[in-house]
Amino acid sequence: MAASEVINTGSQVWKKLKKMGVNWTTVRRIMSVVLFLLAWTILVQFTGHFHQIPKPMDVFAALFQLKPGVIFVEILRSLLRVLGGFFIGLAIGFPLGVAIGYSRIANYLFFPAVEVVRPIPPIAWIPLTVLFFINVESQIVFLTFYGAFFPIVYNTMGGISEVDIRLPRAAMSFGINRMGMLWKIILPAAMPQIFTGMKVAIGITWLMVVAAEMIASKGGLGYWVWYHHTVMEYPMVILGMGIIGLCGALCSLAIDAIGNHFMKWRNIF
Amino acid sequence: MTDVNHKGKVVFEDVTRALQSKKSETIILHHCSFVVASGTLTVLIGPSGCGKTTIINLIAGYEKPDRGRVLIDGKHITGPDWERLVLFQETALFPWLTCYDNVMFGPLATKAMSRQEAHEQSVALLEKVGLRDFMDKYPIQLSGGMQRRAELARALINRPTVMLMDEPFRGLDAMTRELMQEYYLRLVEESHGTHLFVTSEVEEAIFLADKLIIMTNKPSRVKKVLDIDLPRPRVADVLRSKRYLELKTAALDILHEEAMKASKESGKADIDMVSCRRA
Numbered sequence: 001m002a003a004s005e006v007i008n009t010g011s012q013v014w015k016k017l018k019k020m021g022v023n024w025t026t027v028r029r030i031m032s033v034v035l036f037l038l039a040w041t042i043l044v045q046f047t048g049h050f051h052q053i054p055k056p057m058d059v060f061a062a063l064f065q066l067k068p069g070v071i072f073v074e075i076l077r078s079l080l081r082v083l084g085g086f087f088i089g090l091a092i093g094f095p096l097g098v099a100i101g102y103s104r105i106a107n108y109l110f111f112p113a114v115e116v117v118r119p120i121p122p123i124a125w126i127p128l129t130v131l132f133f134i135n136v137e138s139q140i141v142f143l144t145f146y147g148a149f150f151p152i153v154y155n156t157m158g159g160i161s162e163v164d165i166r167l168p169r170a171a172m173s174f175g176i177n178r179m180g181m182l183w184k185i186i187l188p189a190a191m192p193q194i195f196t197g198m199k200v201a202i203g204i205t206w207l208m209v210v211a212a213e214m215i216a217s218k219g220g221l222g223y224w225v226w227y228h229h230t231v232m233e234y235p236m237v238i239l240g241m242g243i244i245g246l247c248g249a250l251c252s253l254a255i256d257a258i259g260n261h262f263m264k265w266r267n268i269f
Numbered sequence: 270m271t272d273v274n275h276k277g278k279v280v281f282e283d284v285t286r287a288l289q290s291k292k293s294e295t296i297i298l299h300h301c302s303f304v305v306a307s308g309t310l311t312v313l314i315g316p317s318g319c320g321k322t323t324i325i326n327l328i329a330g331y332e333k334p335d336r337g338r339v340l341i342d343g344k345h346i347t348g349p350d351w352e353r354l355v356l357f358q359e360t361a362l363f364p365w366l367t368c369y370d371n372v373m374f375g376p377l378a379t380k381a382m383s384r385q386e387a388h389e390q391s392v393a394l395l396e397k398v399g400l401r402d403f404m405d406k407y408p409i410q411l412s413g414g415m416q417r418r419a420e421l422a423r424a425l426i427n428r429p430t431v432m433l434m435d436e437p438f439r440g441l442d443a444m445t446r447e448l449m450q451e452y453y454l455r456l457v458e459e460s461h462g463t464h465l466f467v468t469s470e471v472e473e474a475i476f477l478a479d480k481l482i483i484m485t486n487k488p489s490r491v492k493k494v495l496d497i498d499l500p501r502p503r504v505a506d507v508l509r510s511k512r513y514l515e516l517k518t519a520a521l522d523i524l525h526e527e528a529m530k531a532s533k534e535s536g537k538a539d540i541d542m543v544s545c546r547r548a
Binding site: 164166167169170171172173174175176177180185188189191263264265266 | 329331349350351353354355357359361363364365366374375378379407408409427
């Protein structure tokens with residue numbers, strides 16, 4: 001009697017959860033995170049080697065010691081640097097990518113230079129930026145810009161050169177002029193890959209901003225993490241890492257949302 | 270159907286076209302000559318890979334002949350133009366435009382008619398191909414057959430002098446294909462334009478054609494031209510007539526002969542290539 005009641009209430013709870021939009025897929029997703037945290041805890045608790053690393057509970061506890069005013073200022077600082085670099089990268093990289101992809105002359109003129117510089121990892125530029133700019137803020141924004149620049153150029157260029165030849169051919173037959181071809185055919189057709197480039201770019205800008213801030217000591221999330229490392233507050237370090245990850249993910253989602261808005265034709269069924 | 274006043278007479282005069290690769294040269298068309306009379310529906314049929322798409326590209330102006338001339342109404346073809354429109358093998362609808370905007374694309378690009386007139390024509394044409402209720406759908410939301418019909422409407426709204434159909438119904442299932450052929454015939458019989466239709470299906474070829482051009486294997490020339498004297502307007506009943514069967518047998522015999530030749534020669538293809546180049 002009692003047992004059946006338990007099962008009954010259990011299934012009722014499940015029904016309620018289902019109404020709230022919970023299904024097996026979400027349960028499995030939550031399980032994945034839970035298992036990760038569990039593995040982390042076990043690894044730290046039962047192996048001598050990692051015993052200095054904070055446990056998930058310590059990090060969770062650190063969350064309540066955060067001063068909202070302080071952390072939001074740091075987030076905003078990093079975010080402004082990221083967006084600054086990203087938009088400068090877009091403003092220069094996008095037209096350059098279009099030119100290289102669309103015009104043969106521009107391709108010959110710029111592409112070899114791009115190919116020579118591109119394999120250098122952006123972080124390797126850090127020492128040289130000191131020579132470019134005296135202002136530390138400019139140095140950091142330059143580095144984030146640099147991180148965003150190549151993915152944008154490359155994907156814009158690639159998207160344009162990989163447009164299905166039948167589309168411009170059809171448009172040519174319909175009597176479109178060269179400008180119309182670019183704006184009405186080539187760019188819309190290349191748009192999915194252009195957005196892929198922007199998504200890669202914003203990821204790299206976060207990478208660059210953290211690296212630059214750790215060195216520059218001018219605030220921001222990277223500096224915040226580094227500072228807590230120097231005072232050995234490791235729960236805060238991990239918390240900062242989590243916040244950086246979250247910010248990166250949100251930026252990436254924002255680009256997806258903008259992309260979906262402009263490319264309704266791709267995911268309508 | 271033939272009317273002396275109509276434009277759109279296409280003449281292939283001794284055309285040779287070869288594809289160059291680093292090592293060798295493949296001759297696609299070899300001294301190929303034929304005429305597409307204005308106001309007729311001419312069907313071009315031949316073994317696969319015999320250069321049918323090359324012929325379409327030459328008339329559309331996407332490619333140029335290596336030797337010989339391609340003329341439309343006595344003028345050289347110098348490049349793409351909306352008097353010669355192509356319906357491709359796979360859909361070439363612009364995926365970011367709705368069905369309606371795709372049809373409106375041509376008139377708005379050429380400004381050949383006012384927006385209001387273009388709008389009326391688009392709606393009328395979409396109605397005719399049975400897509401009135403799907404005007405605001407994106408290509409991805411349409412079935413294969415619907416995409417083909419939308420494309421037909423997008424081309425026909427420009428009133429091209431010559432309509433080039435490059436195996437447009439390939440890959441559609443049998444039922445849809447039949448339906449498409451009927452839609453297409455109705456539009457052709459109303460519009461009286463010049464149509465060149467490329468296919469590798471004998472039934473389709475004879476059902477649609479005024480004139481049937483049968484090509485040889487690569488390097489291709491015209492093997493034979495058959496007049497298809499079946500009555501118009503053509504309906505599916507014609508497929509059961511005695512004349513249809515006679516024509517089909519005649520066409521199949523010729524194609525069979527070519528296929529036999531191809532399989533015999535395939536063993537010494539390399540030698541063939543050399544002799545072609547010398548010729």
